[in-house]
Amino acid sequence: MRQYLKNTWEGIWTIIIGMKITFKHLFVPSVTIQYPDQKVPLPERVRNRLYVNMDDCIGCDQCARACPVNCIDIETVKSTPGENLGQTSNGKKKALWVTKFDIDIAKCCYCQLCVFPCPTDCIYMTDVYEFSEFKRNELIYNFSTMQPGEVEEKKDNFEKFQAEKEAQKAAAAKAKAEAAAKAKAEKEKDEKSKNNNSKSSSNDVS
Amino acid sequence: MYESLVEITGLEIFAAFVSAAMPVAFLVPFVIIAVYLERKVSAHMQDRLGPMRVGYHGLLQTIADFFKLIQKEDIVAEGIDKKFFNFAPFLVFAGSYAVYAALPFSSKYIGSETDLGIFYIIAISGLVVAGILMAGWTSNNKYSLYGAMRSAAQIISYEIPTALVILSIIMWTGTMSLATMSEMQTAYFWNWNILGGPEWGITKFVLIPFLLVAFIILYVSTLAEVNRTPFDMPEAESELVAGYHTEYSGMKFAMFFLAEYGNMFAVSAIVSVIFFGGYQSPFGYLGNTLGIEWLVPFEQVFWFAAKGIFFVFVQMWLRWTLPRVRVDQLMTICWKYLIPYSFVNLLVIGIITLL
Amino acid sequence: MALKTEELVLNMGPQHPSTHGVLRLEVQLEGELVTKVTPHLGYLHRCFEKHAEAMTYPQVIPYTDRMDYLASMYNNFGYVIGVEKMLGIQVPERVEYIRIIMGELQRIASHMVALGTYGLDIGAFTPFLYLFRDREKILTLFEITCGARLLYNYMWVGGLSHDLHPDFERLTREFISYFRPNIDELNNLLTYNKIFVERTANIGVLPKETAINYGITGPNLRASGLKYDLRRNDPYSIYDRFDFEIPVGEGLVGTVGDCWDRFYVRVLEMEQSLKIVEQALNQLPEGDINEALPKRVKPPKGSIYQRVENPKGELGYFIISDGTVNPFRVKVRAPSFVNLAILNELSKGHLVADIIAILGSLDIVLGEIDR
Numbered sequence: 001m002r003q004y005l006k007n008t009w010e011g012i013w014t015i016i017i018g019m020k021i022t023f024k025h026l027f028v029p030s031v032t033i034q035y036p037d038q039k040v041p042l043p044e045r046v047r048n049r050l051y052v053n054m055d056d057c058i059g060c061d062q063c064a065r066a067c068p069v070n071c072i073d074i075e076t077v078k079s080t081p082g083e084n085l086g087q088t089s090n091g092k093k094k095a096l097w098v099t100k101f102d103i104d105i106a107k108c109c110y111c112q113l114c115v116f117p118c119p120t121d122c123i124y125m126t127d128v129y130e131f132s133e134f135k136r137n138e139l140i141y142n143f144s145t146m147q148p149g150e151v152e153e154k155k156d157n158f159e160k161f162q163a164e165k166e167a168q169k170a171a172a173a174k175a176k177a178e179a180a181a182k183a184k185a186e187k188e189k190d191e192k193s194k195n196n197n198s199k200s201s202s203n204d205v206s
Numbered sequence: 207m208y209e210s211l212v213e214i215t216g217l218e219i220f221a222a223f224v225s226a227a228m229p230v231a232f233l234v235p236f237v238i239i240a241v242y243l244e245r246k247v248s249a250h251m252q253d254r255l256g257p258m259r260v261g262y263h264g265l266l267q268t269i270a271d272f273f274k275l276i277q278k279e280d281i282v283a284e285g286i287d288k289k290f291f292n293f294a295p296f297l298v299f300a301g302s303y304a305v306y307a308a309l310p311f312s313s314k315y316i317g318s319e320t321d322l323g324i325f326y327i328i329a330i331s332g333l334v335v336a337g338i339l340m341a342g343w344t345s346n347n348k349y350s351l352y353g354a355m356r357s358a359a360q361i362i363s364y365e366i367p368t369a370l371v372i373l374s375i376i377m378w379t380g381t382m383s384l385a386t387m388s389e390m391q392t393a394y395f396w397n398w399n400i401l402g403g404p405e406w407g408i409t410k411f412v413l414i415p416f417l418l419v420a421f422i423i424l425y426v427s428t429l430a431e432v433n434r435t436p437f438d439m440p441e442a443e444s445e446l447v448a449g450y451h452t453e454y455s456g457m458k459f460a461m462f463f464l465a466e467y468g469n470m471f472a473v474s475a476i477v478s479v480i481f482f483g484g485y486q487s488p489f490g491y492l493g494n495t496l497g498i499e500w501l502v503p504f505e506q507v508f509w510f511a512a513k514g515i516f517f518v519f520v521q522m523w524l525r526w527t528l529p530r531v532r533v534d535q536l537m538t539i540c541w542k543y544l545i546p547y548s549f550v551n552l553l554v555i556g557i558i559t560l561l
Numbered sequence: 562m563a564l565k566t567e568e569l570v571l572n573m574g575p576q577h578p579s580t581h582g583v584l585r586l587e588v589q590l591e592g593e594l595v596t597k598v599t600p601h602l603g604y605l606h607r608c609f610e611k612h613a614e615a616m617t618y619p620q621v622i623p624y625t626d627r628m629d630y631l632a633s634m635y636n637n638f639g640y641v642i643g644v645e646k647m648l649g650i651q652v653p654e655r656v657e658y659i660r661i662i663m664g665e666l667q668r669i670a671s672h673m674v675a676l677g678t679y680g681l682d683i684g685a686f687t688p689f690l691y692l693f694r695d696r697e698k699i700l701t702l703f704e705i706t707c708g709a710r711l712l713y714n715y716m717w718v719g720g721l722s723h724d725l726h727p728d729f730e731r732l733t734r735e736f737i738s739y740f741r742p743n744i745d746e747l748n749n750l751l752t753y754n755k756i757f758v759e760r761t762a763n764i765g766v767l768p769k770e771t772a773i774n775y776g777i778t779g780p781n782l783r784a785s786g787l788k789y790d791l792r793r794n795d796p797y798s799i800y801d802r803f804d805f806e807i808p809v810g811e812g813l814v815g816t817v818g819d820c821w822d823r824f825y826v827r828v829l830e831m832e833q834s835l836k837i838v839e840q841a842l843n844q845l846p847e848g849d850i851n852e853a854l855p856k857r858v859k860p861p862k863g864s865i866y867q868r869v870e871n872p873k874g875e876l877g878y879f880i881i882s883d884g885t886v887n888p889f890r891v892k893v894r895a896p897s898f899v900n901l902a903i904l905n906e907l908s909k910g911h912l913v914a915d916i917i918a919i920l921g922s923l924d925i926v927l928g929e930i931d932r
Contacts (some may be wrong), residue, residue, distance in 0.1 A: 011755040017749050017753075022251045034605060043705040043708070066619075111622075113620065132760070530756075530914075531759065532759070532912060
């Protein structure tokens with residue numbers, strides 16, 4: 001019986017306590033805000049959409065390698081010695097044409113791992129967080145500043161340069177090979193007696 | 207209302223139609239306001255803002271929602287009993303709307319001036335159970351079935367303490383008509399039943415604590431009858447998803463919604479009529495002091511609505527404060543606590559009335 | 562006359578308001594009585610462990626964030642000290658302290674979600690929003706420090722991604738003094754409420770022996786009355802320097818190890834975590850956080866099992882290295898996964914509404930269960 005009355009009393013009393021608390025909160029100013037009209041100021045270290053400052057990018061591919069979800073896609077073309085690509089803001093010399101620098105923001109997980117390895121601090125996270133799109137394709141951001149024609153040109157340039165180099169190299173190699181063949185022929189005559197030794201050593205290795 | 211209209215026009219059908227349609231004019235705006243109020247009350251209790259976009263501080267939000275509900279596709283899932291599925295929301299609404307026939311909105315307006323008002327209300331609210339059971343059973347959904355079963359058990363159980371408390375009040379006041387009951391508590395707030403009624407004497411003061419208990423029992427059991435938290439077993443969103451109206455959408459869902467809010471006001475009005483003087487003003491009427499006769503009924507409607515809305519507010523307040531009880535505890539509260547207390551109360555009030 | 566009855570099979574979830582994500586429970590019911598509960602997993606499986614094999618060691622950290630997404634800091638913590646042990650790195654004092662501050666703040670935030678959603682499961686909506694309001698304050702502390710609110714990637718092998726924000730200490734102290742009274746408010750509003758007590762006391766009683774047999778850890782185990790906390794029993798980092806108590810379930814309103822105890826232990830743990838944060842802030846040394854940051858994370862051949870006391874229980878990382886930059890295998894012992902196993906045992910013979918109460922009191926996170 002005592003327990004019965006106690007239960008009744010506790011039931012009523014705790015409900016009254018609860019009601020007192022909620023009633024007090026009726027007059028507490030709200031903590032929520034009217035979002036698109038009002039916005040919470042973001043802290044300075046905020047991590048939102050990635051941005052790449054292409055003026056500083058040297059195409060080193062370190063960010064793409066650090067990315068755990070492979071959302072950064074970089075393609076580069078080497079410059080020919082005659083071309084001047086300028087310098088980055090912290091004094092590094094650019095040596096690569098960055099023909100493609102795509103970030104698939106739909107894949108990005110905002111972990112900031114790409115930001116730290118960058119030698120020129122050209123990739124960083126901004127405070128832009130409203131960038132939804134209707135199509136997923138539109139979330140692939142192309143940062144490269146080069147025009148498609150330009151890219152072709154640079155590729156051709158490099159290939160030409162490469163071909164020239166190759167030709168030079170081939171010529172040099174040919175000359176070298178001829179010289180070597182001559183030398184070899186002379187050597188073979190001289191060192192027939194040592195043949196046995198070299199054979200045995202090669203057997204050991206295998 | 208009905209009788210006077212018949213006298214004036216002589217057309218019975220017209221009179222019946224008009225007096226039946228009158229509560230709609232009250233109910234629809236009330237529901238719109240109550241849904242808005244519910245959102246705002248819950249929001250401010252939780253340190254939020256609630257609807258703010260549609261109209262000034264979201265005043266038109268409910269109307270926007272209403273239009274949204276109309277436009278929604280009326281989904282009828284496979285394997286359900288279509289006839290009864292479509293019929294159930296209307297039955298529920300009819301049950302809750304029928305209660306309004308006996309509510310005295312003012313001394314001049316009452317849908318039906320029956321002498322058995324409160325008896326009629328207790329009887330007709332059983333229709334809601336049938337509707338809910340129908341909705342749950344025909345939905346072909348296990349959650350709905352559970353919700354409906356719980357709801358039937360709950361509403362029927364809680365009718366007993368309600369009836370017992372009302373019985374004790376009827377014993378004491380000697381009338382079953384809600385209009386007469388309100389009239390008895392006329393003039394000032396110390397004549398209200400919760401404060402011992404209009405007759406001065408020792409009994410008035412002796413009765414006060416028992417009437418208070420009676421009030422709490424009646425309020426709790428009516429809360430359970432309209433399925434509000436902490437007794438919202440049939441809906442119990444965290445357990446049964448949405449209970450008996452899980453499968454409903456669009457306008458049919460809106461019907462349930464309308465019925466729920468209609469019920470909320472109906473039971474609040476009954477509580478206010480029985481204990482708080484119904485349409486009577488607590489401080490006398492402005493119309494009487496100024497000598498403007500026609501103002502009085504309007505004042506009465508205002509007081510009636512204000513008292514009703516206050517109790518609706520308390521229902522909301524409770525809802526946003528309390529957790530939900532479990533289904534067996536619900537029965538425990540009813541059978542082990544409310545019914546014994548109301549029996550004792552009935553006896554005591556009966557004895558005091560006899561003396 | 563024996564009436565032939567059939568058991569009802571109810572599929573709760575994966576779309577259900579209170580299965581805490583995408584858990585599917587196959588519940589066999591006899592009327593409203595539960596005879597069997599079978600949890601079905603895998604709706605949130607993201608191949609964490611397989612992914613980790615293709616990543617380098619630092620790249621795994623963002624993935625650990627996404628396991629128990631309510632306690633990301635602590636997931637980082639466990640993984641990071643595991644790898645550090647393999648590499649033999651001793652991190653600077655300041656880093657240790659910052660890690661502990663972050664970890665304990667994260668514990669509070671995680672418990673807030675646990676308590677709030679538990680209130681929600683029982684039907685009380687308001688405490689949930691009060692707790693989330695306060696949780697936002699903790700998330701703001703994280704945000705000013707590392708820029709993210711939910712998935713931090715803050716603790717690195719050998720250090721941290723950022724040093725503390727200059728305002729951090731002041732704001733944290735403000736938060737502590739702000740939050741202490743709110744715990745009392747929560748208790749008055751929810752914990753001691755008669756309806757809440759009735760709903761949770763003597764429900765889902767987990768005896769100590771059963772808990773041990775099932776391998777339950779964390780607050781769920783402590784609620785059963787066993788004082789077992791890895792911060793004390795197997796101290797990692799610098800937890801041995803702090804003075805704090807380990808709350809255990811005492812059965813104040815019911816039996817030891819019931820749902821109410823599991824709830825209340827979390828409330829008490831929040832207070833203890835506040836205490837630890839306060840002490841750590843007082844002792845916080847100056848220093849460079851990047852001192853021990855390795856150039857290349859390439860642990861020698863071998864394996865390690867590192868366990869930490871995650872807010873949900875014992876979080877273990879079993880890392881095998883084959884001497885390359887990628888881990889050969891990362892196996893996670895997820896506390897929620899192990900704790901979920903007890904569900905069937907606990908809910909037998911209870912009502913449908915109690916399944917929700919029991920499931921909520923176990924505080925599972927599906928991201929961690931499915932990984």
